Every structure is written in structure tokens, then in C-alpha cells.
Amino acid sequence: MKRAVEIDAGVAIVPENTVTQEVAKQTLAQVRLEDGDFHRPLAAIYKKNKVLSPAMKQFLTVLKEDVSPD
16 A cells, blocks of 8 residues: 555555654655544455364454444
8 A cells, every 4th residue: 555655556544653664764745634533444364264263263253343333
């Protein structure tokens, strides 16, 4: 995503720590967004045929519970 912004192919909303070095080197510009209700999609990718460990199953359950749409 950062690379797309660097080559003028778009804009992105990313965590500040993701672009700290680029902003310091002035290779990217930072615009702060204030007063908004921002949400970031979350995805978990795993092989369909792979057996998941109990810890991974629990982790996915927690994600599904905590990331419910409004």
C-alpha cells in the first residue's frame, strides 16, 4: 500500500508507525485525520485443509466476536 502511494498511484490511511521513517525522509507526506469514526478491516487467512491448533481456533473465535459490524 505504501508503495502505491510512493509512485502516485493512490492514497492510503495507515498507522503512523508504518510511515514514520518515510515522513522523516520526506518521501511521503502525512496528513492527520481528526474527529472521525475510523474502522479498519481485518482478515485472517489460512489453508482450508490445514488442521488448526486449539490456540488458533480460539484466536479466530476472539476475532470474530470482537470485530462484529455495527
